[in-house]
Every structure is written in C-alpha cells, then in structure tokens.
Amino acid sequence: MNSQAERIFSFSISVKPFLQRLINPVCSSHRGEHGFFRQYLYQKRCIPSNKSLGAARSLFGAIGKLLVQKMPFKSLKKDAIDTLTLEWVLQVKNYKLTLDKTRCVGCQICTLACPKEAIITQKQLKIAGEKAKKAKVDVDLAKCNFCGICDVTCPYGAIKVMLNGNHDLSILAKESYPQLVRDITVDTRQCPKECLECETACPLSLIKVSKVDFEGKPVENVEALSPSLRKRVQVKLDIQKDYCPTCRVCEFKCNPGAIKVKKAFEGLIAINQEKCPESCHDCLDVCPITGALTLGQDGKVYPCDLFCTYCGACKNVCPVPEALTVKRTTVHHTPIHSGTWNKALEKITSPVDAAKELRSVAGESRRKAVAKRFPLLEEAIR
Numbered sequence: 001m002n003s004q005a006e007r008i009f010s011f012s013i014s015v016k017p018f019l020q021r022l023i024n025p026v027c028s029s030h031r032g033e034h035g036f037f038r039q040y041l042y043q044k045r046c047i048p049s050n051k052s053l054g055a056a057r058s059l060f061g062a063i064g065k066l067l068v069q070k071m072p073f074k075s076l077k078k079d080a081i082d083t084l085t086l087e088w089v090l091q092v093k094n095y096k097l098t099l100d101k102t103r104c105v106g107c108q109i110c111t112l113a114c115p116k117e118a119i120i121t122q123k124q125l126k127i128a129g130e131k132a133k134k135a136k137v138d139v140d141l142a143k144c145n146f147c148g149i150c151d152v153t154c155p156y157g158a159i160k161v162m163l164n165g166n167h168d169l170s171i172l173a174k175e176s177y178p179q180l181v182r183d184i185t186v187d188t189r190q191c192p193k194e195c196l197e198c199e200t201a202c203p204l205s206l207i208k209v210s211k212v213d214f215e216g217k218p219v220e221n222v223e224a225l226s227p228s229l230r231k232r233v234q235v236k237l238d239i240q241k242d243y244c245p246t247c248r249v250c251e252f253k254c255n256p257g258a259i260k261v262k263k264a265f266e267g268l269i270a271i272n273q274e275k276c277p278e279s280c281h282d283c284l285d286v287c288p289i290t291g292a293l294t295l296g297q298d299g300k301v302y303p304c305d306l307f308c309t310y311c312g313a314c315k316n317v318c319p320v321p322e323a324l325t326v327k328r329t330t331v332h333h334t335p336i337h338s339g340t341w342n343k344a345l346e347k348i349t350s351p352v353d354a355a356k357e358l359r360s361v362a363g364e365s366r367r368k369a370v371a372k373r374f375p376l377l378e379e380a381i382r
Contacts, residue, residue, distance in 0.1 A: 077141045086141050095146040096162045104158035105288040106135035108312030110150040112347040118143035132282035135316035157243035178333035182241050183262035190258040191235040194222045201253035203290040208238040245309040247289045267310040267328040269303040275323040283314035329353045
C-alpha cells in the first residue's frame with residue numbers, strides 16, 4: 001500500500017469483521033464504533049492521516065449506526081406510584097435501573113454524583129394547609145448509561161442497577177468507583193433482654209430485634225421465663241445496612257455500647273433564622289431522620305448535627321436557599337484511585353474538601369513507600 005487512498009480501500013475490503021464487532025451493542029454503547037476503527041488500523045500497521053482517518057471514520061460510523069438501529073433494541077421508562085424503572089433491552093444484555101420511591105428521600109447525593117447529569121430533582125408544589133412533599137427525583141433515559149454510580153452513592157439504597165437480572169456493577173468490579181463505608185458494630189451482650197428501643201427508634205424501620213433461648217428457639221415473651229432461663233436468652237439484631245444512612249439515632253437511643261455507628265457522610269448544617277420565612281417548616285416536613293431537625297418552642301426549626309446525614313433533602317425544598325446551609329466535608333469510602341471518583345467527590349463535597357482527601361491519600365501513599373523501603377525506620381516511628 002503506497003498511498004492513503006489504497007490503505008483505506010484495502011481496509012474497506014476487509015471491513016466485515018469490524019462491522020460484526022461494531023453491531024455488538026455492548027461495544028457500541030460503551031467503547032464506541034470509532035474506537036474499534038482506530039484499533040483495527042493500528043493492528044494492520046496502517047496509520048493514515050487525520051484527514052483520511054476522519055473521512056473513513058465518518059463513513060463507517062454511519063454504517064455502524066445504521067446497523068445498530070436495525071438490530072433488536074428497546075429503551076423503556078415506566079413511572080409508577082412506588083417505582084421508577086428505566087431499561088435498555090439490547091441484543092445480548094439487559095440493563096435495568098429501578099428507583100424505589102418509598103426509600104428515596106429526594107436528596108442531593110445522586111444528582112451531584114451522576115457524571116452524565118441524568119438525574120434531576122424537582123421541587124413539588126406545596127398545597128396550603130398541608131405538609132411539604134419531598135423533592136421528586138427523575139432520571140433522563142436519553143442521558144443515563146446505567147453505569148451504577150447512583151446505585152453505589154445513594155446513602156438510602158433507593159437506586160438499584162441490574163445487568164441481566166444480577167446486581168453486577170462494572171464500576172466496582174473494575175475498581176473505578178468506591179463503595180460507601182457503613183461502619184456499624186453491634187455488641188448484643190450490652191442489650192437488655194427485654195429491650196426493643198433500637199427497633200422502635202430507627203426512623204427508617206431498618207432494625208429487627210429477635211430473641212432466642214439456649215437451644216436457638218425463638219422467645220416471644222422474655223418476662224414469662226424464669227430468672228435462670230432469662231439469663232440464657234440471646235438477643236439478635238438484624239440491621240439492613242445497605243439501606244442505612246448511618247444517622248446514629250439507634251446508637252444514642254439504645255443501651256450504651258450496644259450499637260456503634262460511624263457516619264458515612266460528615267459535614268455541617270446551619271439555619272439562618274433571620275432569613276427563614278415565618279412559620280415555615282418545609283425542611284422539617286421532609287427530613288427523613290427523626291431528631292435531625294427539631295421544632296423549638298419559639299416555632300422555629302433548629303438543626304442537630306448529631307443525627308443529620310447531610311443528604312440535602314431539606315435543602316431541596318427550602319423556599320429561601322440562603323436560609324439553609326448543608327455542607328458535606330468528608331465521605332467515608334473504600335480505598336480507590338479514580339478520576340471518576342475525584343470528580344464526584346468534588347461535587348458532593350467541595351473542591352477544597354476534595355483536595356484535602358487527595359492530599360491525605362498522597363501522604364498515605366508516600367508513607368507506605370517509605371515503610372516499604374525502610375522497614376526499620378517505620379518500626380522505630382511506631
């Protein structure tokens with residue numbers, strides 16, 4: 001092949017394998033048809049100029065899109081009372097996103113984390129004499145690529161992304177995005193035998209308390225047992241961690257030491273009472289955590305950082321944006337080195353707080369490098 005034209009012509013003769021790969025829906029939706037075109041040329045030691053490459057790319061890109069349009073493909077969106085469902089029905093794979101409206105609190109997290117800006121929150125109209133409604137969350141099917149970032153980031157576990165019926169997320173398998181750390185430890189030895197306080201205190205009803213005897217049989221009424229048998233009763237706590245926003249209400253309501261919770265999100269919340277509208281309780285109406293916002297004797301709403309999860313559901317319905325401040329400073333997550341996560345972290349928290357985490361990660365990496373090279377020095381420091 002002596003000229004660029006001959007190279008392109010030779011490529012067009014053997015383009016059939018390329019087109020067969022091109023019509024694969026997974027390839028076309030994730031890597032793109034142009035990526036395989038360039039890869040093919042490199043394999044054939046055929047590196048055309050940008051001009052000829054652009055012309056061939058346009059030609060075969062159009063052919064590829066035509067083939068993609070003709071193959072079995074459906075995009076579905078169903079907005080029901082309790083769920084919002086988005087679906088891609090491809091040739092060999094089926095992507096499905098489900099938003100559980102009963103668990104969704106209308107917060108800010110998924111909207112900020114979505115790299116495609118496919119998730120939006122809409123403030124609902126308040127009817128006079130009624131409580132404010134939580135913000136409505138909607139997903140744009142035209143923008144969503146079913147990456148699963150919203151699934152991983154949602155503190156309430158309201159979004160699930162499925163692949164062929166399995167909860168398989170490539171962003172976790174490829175370690176391109178971290179998981180939230182819901183650090184919850186339970187010591188049932190500290191639980192009184194007859195106590196159900198944590199079960200009733202959980203604002204989202206995620207805790208189930210059960211009791212069994214020494215044989216493992218369930219016990220319904222502990223008080224009916226004799227003192228000797230009562231001592232042998234074991235308390236079991238079943239916590240749905242995947243849906244827990246780590247508000248710490250159970251930790252402070254339960255017996256000291258029975259439950260310890262570390263928040264997944266840390267930050268601050270503040271209300272400017274001077275700018276807060278008179279007799280407005282919209283933030284209190286939509287707050288999913290009991291005790292995070294309280295109504296004072298003066299009729300004003302006051303925040304409590306102890307129980308607040310900093311999700312921003314209150315911020316989405318506040319009629320005066322300057323009256324309510326919600327800031328997330330730290331996100332506790334599994335170790336990760338990813339540009340995707342860095343961008344999401346910057347939106348969820350702030351550029352300043354994201355930079356702090358990056359410096360902390362860099363410092364830890366340097367420490368490990370020094371410890372590996374000078375192990376004796378590391379032991380001396382410890």
